[in-house]
Amino acid sequence: MTKEHDQQDISLAEQYESYPYPERNPLDEKKRLFIGSPSHLNEIDYWVFGGHRKTSDTFRVLIAGCGTGDAAIMVAQQMARQNRPGEVICLDRANAVLNIVKERAKVRELTNICFVQGSIFDLPKLDLGKFDYIDCCGVLHHLPDPEQALLILKDALAVGGGIGLMVYAPHGRTGVYMLQDALAHLAPITDKPAQRLDVVKRVMRHLPQTAWLRGNNNFGDHLTGGDAGLYDLLLNPRDRAYTVDALWDLIDHTGFQISCFVEPARYDPKYLIADPKMRDKMEQMDARTQAVIAEGLAGNMATHVVYIRRAEDNLSFVDPASLDSIPFMREKPGDILASEILPSNLLPFAFGTLNVMFPLPAQARGFLGLIDGKRSLGEIIEVVKARGVPEKKIMPLWLETFDKLRSLNQLFVRVAK
Ligand SMILES: C[S@@+](CC[C@H](N)C(=O)[O-])C[C@H]1O[C@@H](n2cnc3c(N)ncnc32)[C@H](O)[C@@H]1O
Structure with a gap:
């Protein structure tokens, strides 16, 4: 059995068909637009293209593992509002999630969005062309081979394009992995999704006062995310978190460079420690070490959002002192x-x-x-x-x-x- 078709992956596929994530009601599109990172169009313009890209240039976007479509809907709507030419392609393995994005796009009358059912690992066979920007949010950490997936996404990038990534971070998820370990015994991945959900609900009703998850308010999937949120947080069959160091290694090994972590200041420890001597000491250190220190000191990072570009592509930002900018x-x-x-x-x-x-x-x-x-x-x-x-x-x-x-x-x- 290949890794992509092992029991964990079979169970992952069943999860998103049964509990499309995140839980969304298409009719809510009449009331609000979700805004977030990565993939806000203004962020892409700056952190990926340095502010140099003309808004009249055709813009092709791939949302790799789109889920129920928050990023896809946001970027397609922002492009439509600004009359930007181009298209947003939603790729996901699960039919159930694609059906929800389609409904959301219909309510918003978006015509610049299309849908492909398939795996990131099959992208080379799908013949979708090259993309100026790829969103891969909350997906890599569930895949059997994140490095291979990132290399495949890199091959799908147009020259000068970039990727917005979100992966889990360990410290801010304190408590999650302890419960996942316990639930691996109580709700094994070979059980059907509905059975597993029933188990986690029973466990959550009786969760001991001392469980670390109870004191962790860095995320709310288990509290406000419905069945899909609870399942994704505690029953996901494959879930790994990346420290800054581990993520930096992944980015380096796959031949990318970092444009920025979001927000950049969050990864700058001088904002965390007011002591002048310590600030001077930290300022002598390279950006990676500073980011590692910030992650350890803050302790509340539950995800990392990062914009990356191919290592060989030039990354330059518009001069903020230019009077024409x-x-x-x-x-x-x-x-x-x-x-x-x-x-x-x-x-x-x-x-x-x-x-x-x-x-x-x-x-x-x-x-x-x-x-x-x-x-x-x-x-x-x-x-x-x-x-x-x-x-x-x-x-x-x-x-x-x-x-x-x-x-x-x-x-x-x-x-x-
Ligand atoms: C946690 S959800 C993230 C959804 C969305 N990107 C977001 O941030 O809300 C993970 C999504 O990745 C999809 N997925 C998992 N493995 C995949 C693969 N090999 N190829 C394409 N999509 C995949 C799942 O079906 C699921 O919809």
Whole structure:
């Protein structure tokens, strides 16, 4: 039996046919759009294409292991709103999940999305062409051979394209693997999904006070994710978590480079330890070591989101000091973000369950209020100058504001359309 058809994989296939994940009601598309990372179109524009890509260029997206379609619906909707030419292809092994994405897309009247039932491992045979961007969110860690899967995705990338990955991280999932180990005996993967679900529900009703899962509020799949969420968290037949180090190795071994972890500042330990001597010491270390330290210190990372590109492709970002560049926000409008800055010029920001304060220049509010995704930096600077900020101070203040808010994945720059 090949790894892809072993008992774990058979059980994985049964899981997603029985409990499509995440649990979604297509009619909810009338009420809200889920926004997240990876695969927010503005993030892709910046972290994958450095802000250089023209929005008029045809954009082909593959959602590899799309599940019930949160990323596919988000990116297809964002492309439709911005009249971007291109298509989003949803690939998944499970028919049940594809049926739900189809319904969601229908409610939204999206015409730029299509569906393919099949395995990532069969991608070379599917003849789907090359993709500018591939989303692979919450999938690699369930596969029999994640390295092989990543290499297959790499082959499907167009030159200069990139991938948005999400994989589980161990520390923030404390408690999950203990229960998975116990449930492997109580609800073996050879049992039918409904039987296994019944067992986990009984166990959860009587979970001892001391179970680590009870004190872990880094995720809520078992509390608010319905049957699909509970099953995916505690009964998934193959589930491995990656430390920063393990993920970095996987990315290196498959010939990719990291554009960024999301949010970049979350992986910078200087925001976690205020002691100046320790900060100086950590700043001497390379980015990987700093990220490893941040993961260990914070202890609350339950996933890692990372944008990667082929190692041999050049990765350059639009110069944030260029007066022709167009600053743009990820999602939250600039004036709203500005209103969240405290009178002390500190911006409270949540890295999941961890609240951190970011010092910003007082003038950050003024810049933010002027960013509309259309004005160039030059035009913004003219307005700030007219307000009386001394000319020679403006650029350093802008660059400090940009650097901080970019590291929070909030503010980017692009070339003019
Ligand atoms: C945890 S869900 C993630 C869904 C979605 N990407 C998300 O983030 O919400 C994993 C999905 O991967 C799919 N999957 C598992 N193995 C696969 C394979 N070899 N090829 C394609 N899809 C696969 C499953 O059917 C399931 O829908």
